[in-house]
Amino acid sequence: MAEFKLKLRRYNPETGEAPYWQEHTVELEPHRSVLEAILQAKNNEDGSIGVRCSCKAAICGSCGVRVNGKPGLACHTHLDAALASAKDGETIVVEPMGNMPVIKDLIVDMDAVHWKKIQRVTPWLVNREPVPEREYIVPRESMVDVTQSMACIQCGACVSDCLSMEVDPLFIGPAALAKSYRFVGDPRDDMQQVRLKDLSEDPHGIYDCTHCFKCIEACPKGVAPMSQIMRLRRIAGNDHHIVDRNNGDRHERAFVSLIRDHGLLWEAELLPRSYGGDSWFGKFHPHAGKELLSSLPAITKALLRGKVTPMGALKPHDIPAKDLEQVQRIYKTVEEREERVEFNLYISGKDEDLLPSSTATEEASA
Amino acid sequence: MPEVDDAKLHEDEQRLKEIIERPKTGRRVSEIKDELGTTMNQYVAVYREEEGLQKAHEVVRRLKEEAKTAYVDDQGTVFNQDVLGAVELGYMLDCSEAIVVAAIERKESRGAQFRVDYPDRNDEEWQKHIDISRNGDDVPHVSYSPVTITQWEPEERKY
Ligand code: SF4
Ligand code: SF4
Ligand code: FES
Numbered sequence: 001m002a003e004f005k006l007k008l009r010r011y012n013p014e015t016g017e018a019p020y021w022q023e024h025t026v027e028l029e030p031h032r033s034v035l036e037a038i039l040q041a042k043n044n045e046d047g048s049i050g051v052r053c054s055c056k057a058a059i060c061g062s063c064g065v066r067v068n069g070k071p072g073l074a075c076h077t078h079l080d081a082a083l084a085s086a087k088d089g090e091t092i093v094v095e096p097m098g099n100m101p102v103i104k105d106l107i108v109d110m111d112a113v114h115w116k117k118i119q120r121v122t123p124w125l126v127n128r129e130p131v132p133e134r135e136y137i138v139p140r141e142s143m144v145d146v147t148q149s150m151a152c153i154q155c156g157a158c159v160s161d162c163l164s165m166e167v168d169p170l171f172i173g174p175a176a177l178a179k180s181y182r183f184v185g186d187p188r189d190d191m192q193q194v195r196l197k198d199l200s201e202d203p204h205g206i207y208d209c210t211h212c213f214k215c216i217e218a219c220p221k222g223v224a225p226m227s228q229i230m231r232l233r234r235i236a237g238n239d240h241h242i243v244d245r246n247n248g249d250r251h252e253r254a255f256v257s258l259i260r261d262h263g264l265l266w267e268a269e270l271l272p273r274s275y276g277g278d279s280w281f282g283k284f285h286p287h288a289g290k291e292l293l294s295s296l297p298a299i300t301k302a303l304l305r306g307k308v309t310p311m312g313a314l315k316p317h318d319i320p321a322k323d324l325e326q327v328q329r330i331y332k333t334v335e336e337r338e339e340r341v342e343f344n345l346y347i348s349g350k351d352e353d354l355l356p357s358s359t360a361t362e363e364a365s366a
Numbered sequence: 367m368p369e370v371d372d373a374k375l376h377e378d379e380q381r382l383k384e385i386i387e388r389p390k391t392g393r394r395v396s397e398i399k400d401e402l403g404t405t406m407n408q409y410v411a412v413y414r415e416e417e418g419l420q421k422a423h424e425v426v427r428r429l430k431e432e433a434k435t436a437y438v439d440d441q442g443t444v445f446n447q448d449v450l451g452a453v454e455l456g457y458m459l460d461c462s463e464a465i466v467v468a469a470i471e472r473k474e475s476r477g478a479q480f481r482v483d484y485p486d487r488n489d490e491e492w493q494k495h496i497d498i499s500r501n502g503d504d505v506p507h508v509s510y511s512p513v514t515i516t517q518w519e520p521e522e523r524k525y
Contacts, residue, residue, distance in 0.1 A: 014442050043396035047439035047448040104445045 001027050004079050006037050008049060009095040010105050019102070022046070023091075034082050035063050035074035038094060038106070050105035058220060061153035064160065065106050066095040071160035071218045074106075097160035099169070113169075114156045117176035121199070125183055128190040136188045145342070149182040149228050151221045158215035158225050170204040174215035174225030177206060181228035184235065196236040200244035206232045207248020231342060238340065247291070250274045254282070258316075260331045263324040267302065268313035271295055385438060385452045392435030395452045402429055402455075406462055410469060415482040419470045426466055430459050430504075464498040467506050471496050487522060 011019040024041035042049040053063040058076040068085045082092045100108040158174040165171045199205040215225040236242045254273035276288025405425045409418035440448035474488040495511045
């Protein structure tokens with residue numbers, strides 16, 4: 001048994017008072033969870049502490065909170081680990097998740113945000129017509145391919161800290177987009193193209209993600225929502241050639257070719273090319289002029305912050321010729337592949353590994 | 367959705383209000399729940415015997431009394447898990463009592479019940495269901511009903 005100092009963020013909507021902090025000391029073994037600590041405080045000291053939970057085994061997704069500022073499952077965070085990440089070295093700070101309104105204490109309104117977004121992506125399989133008389137036979141690889149997104153337990157931890165959602169609350173967001181990959185990647189689904197077109201054209205869709213990795217870090221189930229979003233983009237752009245009105249696809253292409261040609265990003269050329277076409281002439285395209293004008297505030301900001309310099313507008317960054325060669329070798333290797341390689345990092349190894357193989361038995365008996 | 371009549375609704379509202387307004391003189395709901403869990407785990411798990419079961423029954427009866435005055439901290443109307451806990455405690459106590467009474471009743475070992483004092487299966491007397499009902503009463507009533515055997519003939523467990 002050890003003592004742990006717990007600091008909870010409390011909020012009661014009925015008092016009209018601002019949120020406040022409450023401290024508790026609990027006694028538990030260090031391998032017990034932060035959830036157990038919260039429940040001990042609730043049971044022994046203050047029954048009014050609001051916290052959602054059910055399974056206590058990281059499978060129901062109810063207990064999403066922020067521990068020391070990081071989103072995750074309270075029941076999946078050991079007290080010793082939480083203590084190790086405590087900012088002051090001794091207090092475990094628990095707060096409700098972000099990007100969702102707080103109903104009470106650690107309980108957030110999942111309906112208002114998370115579930116609305118899940119509903120947005122048609123989260124079910126749309127049958128091909130005519131529906132076959134017998135069951136579909138799905139190749140094993142395609143099931144493995146969607147397993148990662150199927151592992152989601154809807155806890156909302158990724159939504160909590162999504163940077164894009166912070167600035168654009170309408171962003172469909174990591175969990176819902178991962179869910180949409182679950183069906184886009186399913187060979188039985190009849191709506192792949194429709195889904196992708198919809199998600200590309202929506203200004204709050206797949207191109208709204210800033211690639212910040214926060215959702216990958218947050219997810220307790222290894223769903224890696226950002227990776228699923230990138231796969232949606234690759235299938236939309238490369239397989240269905242969807243060029244969206246948000247310039248998402250063009251922006252990505254401009255980014256890729258700038259780095260191929262110059263080894264480093266040429267910031268000043270990025271926007272003109274995304275808007276006007278993927279070449280140095282892009283900026284002279286009438287379309288570019290209009291779009292660039294609307295991006296003027298962003299450009300000014302970039303200039304002021306030194307992200308772009310007036311000189312940099314005229315020529316790309318210097319990079320030694322042999323380094324550029326290396327960069328271009330990577331491009332060549334990737335582009336020469338006949339098929340796009342998609343990694344699924346969720347499942348590794350083969351079925352056989354799970355069976356007691358003959359070699360393993362031999363080793364054991366040796 | 368089934369229609370809920372106003373009288374029933376009002377009755378339930380009163381019930382919750384009564385719990386919320388209890389003075390803090392009794393025990394904490396969580397404390398009773400904890401004692402109930404510990405007791406059931408100790409005496410009414412797989413290995414059971416008369417003495418332990420009687421003890422458990424006594425404790426459950428006492429806790430049922432104590433639950434009537436058990437208090438909650440949360441006086442609010444938003445996401446009041448505390449009052450929910452108090453309501454659920456009542457159901458837990460009812461279920462626990464039903465389990466204990468049935469376990470005492472069944473003087474044989476079968477399935478998940480291993481009576482240390484009656485280690486054998488006794489089809490002659492006990493191949494029947496024990497039904498526990500409450501029927502608005504505070505004490506459970508015991509009755510029996512026959513077992514319908516279909517495809518699988520019951521056999522002695524040999525593992
Ligand atoms: S990578 Fe994209 S989806 Fe994930 S948290 Fe960042 S902005 Fe949000
Ligand atoms: S993707 Fe991960 S973090 Fe996001 S809701 Fe699903 S399980 Fe939770
Ligand atoms: S309580 Fe179910 S995931 Fe934590």
